[in-house]
Amino acid sequence: MWTQRKRSVPPGPADIHFVWEKNGRALETCVPVQIHALPDGRAHALSWLQDTIRESTEYRCSAISSAGNKTSKVQVAVMRPEVAHQEKWSRELSAWRAVAGEHDRMMQSWRKAWESCSKDTL
Secondary structure: OEEEEEEEEEEEEOOOEEEEEEOOEEOOOOOOEEEEEOOOOEEEEEEEEEEEOOOOEEEEEEEEEOOEEEEEEEEEOOOOHHHHHHHHHHHHHHHHHHHHHHHHHHHHHHHHHHHHHHHHHO
């Protein structure tokens, strides 16, 4: 299972940094951070995390700066991985069937229009 969690904080001081935790342990992986300095010395910051999980997991993101700290957390529950995988596959298959069906209808419509144009020129 793949999850993505974004944390965007309002404009703040440029010394902001993020600490990500998974199940209470700080992540040591390189977590992407984008910081855009604003003309008044503040900054707009964005950090996100991608992870593969097989069991229920709690993520915590802390934004830390000289102006203060803010923490948010989310609990991702994995019910039964094999069922979740099968359900995802079923949804993806249904989506592909719908796309293929729509494509087929569009091609039939184009074929009819093409045949109609061919008859008009004869």
